[in-house]
Amino acid sequence: MNTAPSKRELQHFLKRYVPQPEFTTSHIVSGTDTSRISTSSAHHLKSPQKYVDALLSPSAHQLAVTKVEGPFEKQGWDAVGSTLVKLQKLGLTSIVVSDNAQWSTEKESPAELNKTMVRETMALVESIEKAGGRARLIHGGVLEQGNNGTIEAQLDFILSALENRQIPVIIPVMTSEGGRQEPITGNQVMVSLTTKMVRRQSNNSPVPAKIVVINNEGGIVNHEQPDTAHSLINVQEEFDTIVRAFDENATWQQRYPTAIGNLEMIRNCLSDLPTSSSAIIVPTSSLPSALIANLVTDKPLYSSSLPNRDSQRINKLRTTVLRNGIKIHNYDNVDDLDLEKLTRLLQASFQKKLDENGFYERLRHVLAGAIIAGDYEGAVLMTKEGQEGHYYLDKFAIAPTSQGIGLTDILWKRMCDAYPELLWRSRQDNGVNKWYFERSNGYLRLKDTNWVLFWYGAGGFRHIDNYSTIARSIPASFTGPLITL
Structure with a gap:
């Protein structure tokens, strides 16, 4: 219990290492009253104590x-x-x-x-x-x-x-x-x-x-x-x-x-x-x-x-x-990217439909660098914005199938090594913001918008006005939720 795993980490652990009983682990994890357990399940395990004993029974799977x-x-x-x-x-x-x-x-x-x-x-x-x-x-x-x-x-x-x-x-x-x-x-x-x-x-x-x-x-x-x-x-x-x-x-x-x-x-x-x-x-x-x-x-x-x-x-x-990790590749030209694979990655990661024409047309003019992991299992897209040429993190994406293998940390560290001063924005209700807060050197909630401005780099606070202007000016990249059939 002292490991304090997140809900996602705990679900991953239980799925991988623990044989699942007839009722779901949420009954125990969320503290649900045992009276809600079905009669057959309760008869099978009789008590949460036996459920815990089952979790701690030696196995070699x-x-x-x-x-x-x-x-x-x-x-x-x-x-x-x-x-x-x-x-x-x-x-x-x-x-x-x-x-x-x-x-x-x-x-x-x-x-x-x-x-x-x-x-x-x-x-x-x-x-x-x-x-x-x-x-x-x-x-x-x-x-x-x-x-x-x-x-x-x-x-x-x-x-x-x-x-x-x-x-x-x-x-x-x-x-x-x-x-x-x-x-x-x-x-x-x-x-x-x-x-x-x-x-x-x-x-x-x-x-x-x-x-x-x-x-x-x-x-x-x-x-x-x-x-x-x-x-x-x-x-x-x-x-x-x-x-x-x-x-x-x-x-x-x-x-x-x-x-x-x-x-x-x-x-x-x-x-x-x-x-x-x-x-x-x-x-x-x-x-x-x-x-x-x-x-x-x-x-x-x-x-x-x-x-x-x-x-x-x-x-x-x-x-x-x-x-074992994944080979990392660097590009500085949109024409060198596999746009079909990149589009699939971005849409799978954000679960939104990408405005392909508008997004890539803009990227051709402002791309500073693309860091691609493996066969488009992850990507960092950096642009150069404003007259001062500030580096802006336009997209940070990890394929759902590549999550949980350390790729996020690997790409983030590679990005920070390559761009010691950068900014990005995130919606105020984005669940990833806690992760961003921990890795940024500063942030600012932009008034009259739904954006939080983040920056990385010890001198970022000197450019807050320019950063705010850039964060407000970037056009939306997605047209709506991704609909899969």
Whole structure:
């Protein structure tokens, strides 16, 4: 409850992770009197308490592939075990890979290293069972050496554990061609498991909803804001920039030795998974709240599109959410845009009929730039207005099918980086205004109109008169509600 999800986020969570009973969740969420529940539904569940118990019954219909990267102190192990059990009760069961960056540097023999890995992994198994869960230690029989040095995953032991509502805990060892148990890295196991599970989709086997890394380091350090972690990473767009920043900073390589390895592993996993899947890196000090909040809201703990006014808040939980993301394209000419796709996007996003002739004719004269996400899954249209050439946010649109994957934050941040001073307007009854208030540097309700003027940029208040004139002068883009047959 402390995650305080919005109604939309809560509905998304319940739909995805919770088996629905015969009556709707609104009876519980809105506090509706149980006397309104139908007789058959009331007989089936008998009381809201049983409904809550049903919500918290362990299930494995959504899966996470989770790397637990120790070693931890006892308190850390307890936090990990308790969190994994709580996530299972909320509908997300983890396939756990035990790991320790020091294992790959050990000089002891493979046989001795195997014993060390088993001993340390048992601490994780015990923490799960101490928290009231059931765990199954899996040592061997999962990873096998394939052709050309590849690693092939076998899921039989894992699926058996899941069917028995156990959390499988895998020791990262591979069976070589000679039958020996050879230690490998946790990242290799994570990629092999994800690849195998994606290939099994034809057998109605679930694919991971999340890739999770629990460690001591926390999230990926933010090269743009030293001493803070990235809140959200669009892997397709930001991977090379982050790796380059680490290459140029030897101190980071020493302080965060597993960061780039985890980033590469997550990129490989997410590239095979649906766009709805995401990854999260979280330190034990942020458990369980960081993972539960992300599970319920499916968002970063701190929006990357918010102004960075409170670095302590950004860095407090040192948690990074990662999505495979979408390629972003920039255009500065209307003729380079696919107007048919853009029209479909704008109408689907605003649910209004676009005045195509009037809108695009105006755009040909004033377009400053268009930021297009993927195959027109999102768009930012910027114009240049007035004699001073102020940048005006004419349209910000996200396709309904692409909502909830972090695209809004990705596009907003890209826009603000490209246009450090800009303005836009919104109708006073627009439900999005709260979001705008949080991201603007100032606003003004325009008298005798239904518009609220917003601006972004520290110096925007100096241009209020010009901004007001521009906001009042922009013609309407839509002719009426969108009618679909």
